[in-house]
Amino acid sequence: MTLILYELAAAEEDRRFSPYCWRTRMALAHKGLEAERVPWRFTDTEVIAPSGQGRVPVLVDDGRWLSDSWVIADHLEAAYPDRPSLFGGAVGRALAHFVGQWVEGVIHPRLFRMIACDVHAHLADRDKDYFRTSRERRIGMSLEAFAADRDTRREGFRRSLDPARAALAARPYLSGDAPAYADYVLFGAFQWARCISPYRILDADDPLHAWRARLLGLYDGLAGKALGYPC
Amino acid sequence: MTLILYELAAAEEDRRFSPYCWRTRMALAHKGLEAERVPWRFTDTEVIAPSGQGRVPVLVDDGRWLSDSWVIADHLEAAYPDRPSLFGGAVGRALAHFVGQWVEGVIHPRLFRMIACDVHAHLADRDKDYFRTSRERRIGMSLEAFAADRDTRREGFRRSLDPARAALAARPYLSGDAPAYADYVLFGAFQWARCISPYRILDADDPLHAWRARLLGLYDGLAGKALGYPC
Numbered sequence: 001m002t003l004i005l006y007e008l009a010a011a012e013e014d015r016r017f018s019p020y021c022w023r024t025r026m027a028l029a030h031k032g033l034e035a036e037r038v039p040w041r042f043t044d045t046e047v048i049a050p051s052g053q054g055r056v057p058v059l060v061d062d063g064r065w066l067s068d069s070w071v072i073a074d075h076l077e078a079a080y081p082d083r084p085s086l087f088g089g090a091v092g093r094a095l096a097h098f099v100g101q102w103v104e105g106v107i108h109p110r111l112f113r114m115i116a117c118d119v120h121a122h123l124a125d126r127d128k129d130y131f132r133t134s135r136e137r138r139i140g141m142s143l144e145a146f147a148a149d150r151d152t153r154r155e156g157f158r159r160s161l162d163p164a165r166a167a168l169a170a171r172p173y174l175s176g177d178a179p180a181y182a183d184y185v186l187f188g189a190f191q192w193a194r195c196i197s198p199y200r201i202l203d204a205d206d207p208l209h210a211w212r213a214r215l216l217g218l219y220d221g222l223a224g225k226a227l228g229y230p231c
Numbered sequence: 232m233t234l235i236l237y238e239l240a241a242a243e244e245d246r247r248f249s250p251y252c253w254r255t256r257m258a259l260a261h262k263g264l265e266a267e268r269v270p271w272r273f274t275d276t277e278v279i280a281p282s283g284q285g286r287v288p289v290l291v292d293d294g295r296w297l298s299d300s301w302v303i304a305d306h307l308e309a310a311y312p313d314r315p316s317l318f319g320g321a322v323g324r325a326l327a328h329f330v331g332q333w334v335e336g337v338i339h340p341r342l343f344r345m346i347a348c349d350v351h352a353h354l355a356d357r358d359k360d361y362f363r364t365s366r367e368r369r370i371g372m373s374l375e376a377f378a379a380d381r382d383t384r385r386e387g388f389r390r391s392l393d394p395a396r397a398a399l400a401a402r403p404y405l406s407g408d409a410p411a412y413a414d415y416v417l418f419g420a421f422q423w424a425r426c427i428s429p430y431r432i433l434d435a436d437d438p439l440h441a442w443r444a445r446l447l448g449l450y451d452g453l454a455g456k457a458l459g460y461p462c
Contacts, residue, residue, distance in 0.1 A: 085322075087322060088319075088320045088321060088322025088323060089319045089320045089322065089323060090319060090407045090408070091316075091318060091319025091320065091322075091323035091326075091327075091406045091407055091411050091413075092319060092320060092322035092323040092326060093407065094398075094402055094404070094405060094406050094407035095322075095323060095326035095327065095329070095330060095405065095406065095413055096322075096326065097398050097401065097402070098326070098330060098394060098395065098398040098405055098413070099326065099329060100398075101393070101394040101395075101397040101398045102333065102394040104397075105393050105394050105397060106393075106394065162332070162336050162337075163329060163332040163333040163336050163337065164329065164332075166332040166335075166336060167325075167328050167329040167331075167332045170328065171325055171328070173325070174325060174326065174329055175322045175325050175326065176321045176322055176324065176325035177321070180322050182322075182326055182329070
């Protein structure tokens with residue numbers, strides 16, 4: 001069994017900041033699997049061409065190329081059924097997808113507004129133009145204008161996390177007594193911010209801060225040891 | 232086995248409109264259980280005093296009084312383990328709670344704004360003062376002022392449903408191939424509106440409209456046959 005994971009990297013190759021790659025990294029650790037982790041930049045499309053598309057995470061499992069964090073999670077669950085489950089069954093899998101839609105539709109856009117310029121500042125030179133052009137087309141303004149009022153928007157971002165905060169008031173993880181894939185999906189967003197931006201997105205007394213600390217400590221501190229900013 | 236369910240009713244005793252009672256009603260049907268359904272009004276606190284509190288749903292299962300829709304769901308899951316599961320396991324249960332927090336924190340408040348006056352208009356006379364006083368204290372304005380600009384707010388309400396809409400693009404139910412408790416939690420919100428208000432909250436071409444139609448048809452059309460408005 002040989003596993004290779006292509007992970008988005010900044011100019012420093014150890015700064016791995018993609019929220020989607022973090023999902024896969026945590027899922028591999030959850031399954032007790034070791035992968036060779038290959039740093040990848042936005043413009044390295046040729047390198048992952050065998051996956052049939054141009055984004056990471058890309059996982060190569062014994063020669064089989066897989067892309068898309070959900071496809072990879074489903075593959076890990078199916079290919080390694082005797083290891084701890086990522087979803088806890090069909091209902092858990094479907095509801096993890098709901099959490100994913102909430103994270104991608106509600107949390108990511110608000111968070112990106114606070115870290116967009118920091119992402120750009122950390123990128124390898126060869127990635128900067130691609131990133132600015134593609135993101136500014138999507139958001140319809142300059143990265144600088146987009147992120148300008150982040151102090152004002154931070155409260156709204158924090159409030160948008162209320163459903164997770166309320167759920168965590170009654171249990172240590174979104175998935176219950178133990179972490180599972182839905183936790184990694186939300187955690188990926190926080191790790192995206194932590195690895196690329198010094199901006200403080202959570203207060204220390206926020207229950208989500210404590211939950212994030214638990215996630216940072218999992219698997220021998222895998223995520224907490226990763227190159228990033230204090231949070 | 233004798234089951235009695237106290238359900239919130241409007242002036243017409245067959246108009247059962249509580250979103251929380253609908254969760255329980257659907258959960259009982261999911262488990263294949265029949266209950267005697269007793270209409271209850273906000274001011275009938277004495278009737279449910281043995282439950283130790285003053286709200287419905289209240290379920291009496293062979294003399295044991297239970298309140299709170301989540302407590303009742305947990306009871307049904309534990310007491311009737313050989314019948315179809317409401318949660319599909321521990322992860323599914325925890326994530327159903329997350330869905331619940333999202334429904335109660337994001338969806339209910341926006342929806343209540345559109346139906347608050349219709350609720351009041353349908354109540355039994357003896358409930359009207361209680362409802363107006365308690366709700367106006369909570370919202371800090373008159374019910375009429377609160378609901379005045381519902382046409383303007385409807386788009387925001389619909390957008391707040393985007394995570395569910397996106398999740399349902401890939402599967403017939405939030406819980407996957409078959410409905411489970413998380414679906415009933417969101418469905419309760421829609422049934423609250425349908426049973427008490429003629430206001431059209433979803434467009435006919437909204438994927439959520441189709442999902443709701445599936446829920447309305449479950450269990451021999453249990454929810455669809457309930458007294459309410461076309462939707």
